[in-house]
Amino acid sequence: MPEDKQPGTQPDAAAAAQQQMMDTCQNFAERSQRIAQAFLERQAGGHEFPIPDPVVVGKAFMEFTQAAMSDPSRLMEAQASMWQQYAALWDTTAKRMAGEEVTPVIEPQKGDNRFRDDAWSEEAVFDFIKQSYLLASDWIYSSIRDVEGLDPKTAEKVQFYTRQYVNSLSPTNPKVMKQTVETKGENLLKGLDNLLGDLEKGEGKLKITMTDMDAFTVGENVGASKGKVVFQNDLMQLIQYAPSTEKVARRPLLIVPPWINKFYILDLQPRNSLIKWAVDQGHTVFVVSWVNPDASLSGKRFDDYMLEGPLAAMDAIEAATGEREINLIGYCIGGTLSACTLAYMAEKGDDRVQSVTFFTTMIDFQEPGELGVFVDDEQLDKLEEHLQETGVLEGSRMSQIFSMMRDNDLIWSFVINNYLMGREPMAFDLLYWNSDNTRMPAMMHSFYLREMYLNNKLREPGGLSLDDVPIDLRKIKQPAYWVSTVDDHIAPWKSTYAGTQILSGKKKFVLSGSGHIAGVVNPPSSKKYGYWTNRALPADPDDWLAGATQHEGSWWTDWDKWVKRHRGGEVKARVPGSGKLKAIEDAPGSYVRVREDAKS
Numbered sequence: 001m002p003e004d005k006q007p008g009t010q011p012d013a014a015a016a017a018q019q020q021m022m023d024t025c026q027n028f029a030e031r032s033q034r035i036a037q038a039f040l041e042r043q044a045g046g047h048e049f050p051i052p053d054p055v056v057v058g059k060a061f062m063e064f065t066q067a068a069m070s071d072p073s074r075l076m077e078a079q080a081s082m083w084q085q086y087a088a089l090w091d092t093t094a095k096r097m098a099g100e101e102v103t104p105v106i107e108p109q110k111g112d113n114r115f116r117d118d119a120w121s122e123e124a125v126f127d128f129i130k131q132s133y134l135l136a137s138d139w140i141y142s143s144i145r146d147v148e149g150l151d152p153k154t155a156e157k158v159q160f161y162t163r164q165y166v167n168s169l170s171p172t173n174p175k176v177m178k179q180t181v182e183t184k185g186e187n188l189l190k191g192l193d194n195l196l197g198d199l200e201k202g203e204g205k206l207k208i209t210m211t212d213m214d215a216f217t218v219g220e221n222v223g224a225s226k227g228k229v230v231f232q233n234d235l236m237q238l239i240q241y242a243p244s245t246e247k248v249a250r251r252p253l254l255i256v257p258p259w260i261n262k263f264y265i266l267d268l269q270p271r272n273s274l275i276k277w278a279v280d281q282g283h284t285v286f287v288v289s290w291v292n293p294d295a296s297l298s299g300k301r302f303d304d305y306m307l308e309g310p311l312a313a314m315d316a317i318e319a320a321t322g323e324r325e326i327n328l329i330g331y332c333i334g335g336t337l338s339a340c341t342l343a344y345m346a347e348k349g350d351d352r353v354q355s356v357t358f359f360t361t362m363i364d365f366q367e368p369g370e371l372g373v374f375v376d377d378e379q380l381d382k383l384e385e386h387l388q389e390t391g392v393l394e395g396s397r398m399s400q401i402f403s404m405m406r407d408n409d410l411i412w413s414f415v416i417n418n419y420l421m422g423r424e425p426m427a428f429d430l431l432y433w434n435s436d437n438t439r440m441p442a443m444m445h446s447f448y449l450r451e452m453y454l455n456n457k458l459r460e461p462g463g464l465s466l467d468d469v470p471i472d473l474r475k476i477k478q479p480a481y482w483v484s485t486v487d488d489h490i491a492p493w494k495s496t497y498a499g500t501q502i503l504s505g506k507k508k509f510v511l512s513g514s515g516h517i518a519g520v521v522n523p524p525s526s527k528k529y530g531y532w533t534n535r536a537l538p539a540d541p542d543d544w545l546a547g548a549t550q551h552e553g554s555w556w557t558d559w560d561k562w563v564k565r566h567r568g569g570e571v572k573a574r575v576p577g578s579g580k581l582k583a584i585e586d587a588p589g590s591y592v593r594v595r596e597d598a599k600s
Helices: 009-044 054-069 072-097 124-145 152-168 174-183 186-201 263-267 274-280 302-321 333-348 369-374 377-390 395-405 407-420 429-435 442-454 493-501 541-546 555-564
Strands: 227-232 236-241 247-249 253-256 285-290 326-331 353-359 464-466 469-471 480-485 507-512 531-533 549-551 570-572
Touching: 054 152, 072 124, 124 152, 152 369, 152 407, 174 186, 174 407, 186 407, 227 302, 236 274, 236 302, 253 302, 253 333, 263 274, 263 285, 263 429, 274 285, 274 555, 285 302, 302 326, 302 333, 302 442, 302 464, 326 333, 333 353, 333 464, 333 469, 353 555, 369 395, 377 442, 395 407, 480 493, 480 555, 493 507, 493 541, 507 555, 531 555
Parallel strands: 253 285, 253 326, 326 353, 353 480, 480 507
Antiparallel strands: 227 236, 236 285, 247 570, 464 469, 507 531, 531 549
């Protein structure tokens, strides 16, 4: 008798499969119970700060509903228009089924990656599902935009949260359906396992795994450029990088990165490290590596970030190199701090900084973009109550907001890959960095959001005082180079452009392709994105763009030509630790290695 016909073989295999399924279900049930318990304990602890706040969202939609119902005829017109479009879709679909060539009723917007799979266009059923969804979402968006009598802030909230809802309803990728059939549902079981794992990591809150977190180690294959920590205080370590040229610019280069994330976004790997590239161009590069603060630093002010950050770094650079003058770079909030520091130094008669470069930096917060959805008196009052209890804002909160602003890329794409396809995320250095969150001290963060984002005091002469010194950005006279990015969702380029109208020195504005990170981390070797320049600086950013010239390649080379005009000649290369400041430890230092979930 053939082996596969022996008595008992099939029943034994079926019994084993049944037992395996029972064990899997039992495992899922036990894990789900632990997750639910962890979530309830977090809620009972009273330290939860919901993002988004359901009260704020509910109030915005209540006001929208009242405004919409005040003119029901407009809603009826919109609905009639939608039904006409659906009738056209049914007609074109029927013709396509009959073999005719037809023009789609609606197409996805450029850059909408949800519908890249060929099946969305090649298979009539999926094409119908796609167009039905696009028609419905377009109708919802247009209905919201057309409502009159709603104040702009509330309208912005309604539009933002509507987008979250509409995107969450995006139809399932055809690959998910095919995978489910081919694997007999194993992809969904694996996806559920991934989902439970992410809920366990978040102790009941979903913390999506975006990359293989075991694939990278800071100091080994990310943030690995050679150098030494030569100075440190409560808020930062100062890293001096080892030279790669015999001669270097006389004036060192100080980079002030954002403290919302970690500095090694500028030193991911050798092929895309701005730090390494700048060293190779003959700069002595110093970088501030901010501490990942705990509650013991809750009282640190924005003023302290200036005093113990760039100002302390300048003193240390002079001790390390003997050079008093420097060129300064600030990235995002690090650029905002750099502008504040320069205005403070102007009041003090301190002229050590010879030029300043701003990466995606806002100093005028009149139009803050979608981040403004989360900043108003009501939400800030609740946030400050939370910060009084915790002392710090968890970095995962900011990460959640940034993900919501790019939800299709940073939320729903991973829902499909991890939970529906049942796949593990790929190793990606940028997403590893994105998941390496940092906390923010209560006093500093409250001041930043309230005085800059909400009240926009920074642009007002004397509107803010730092270390008891009123500051005026108009008194910044150093040559300034802006680089902003056309698709920036955090610091919209037109908002960053407004800063060029405030500062008094010679200015150059450059617009890079792509977004807040990829547009900055854009090495010449990648040959991606390109950039725009325009010597004129009209008040209207649209006028600037209309007269701009587009260039191939990376803005890095353009900036290097600009900053070298301010290098102050050349000197022999400096070795970290050879000056008055001795090396404390190897780069990237210990501060950057502290993760958000660390207890100290």
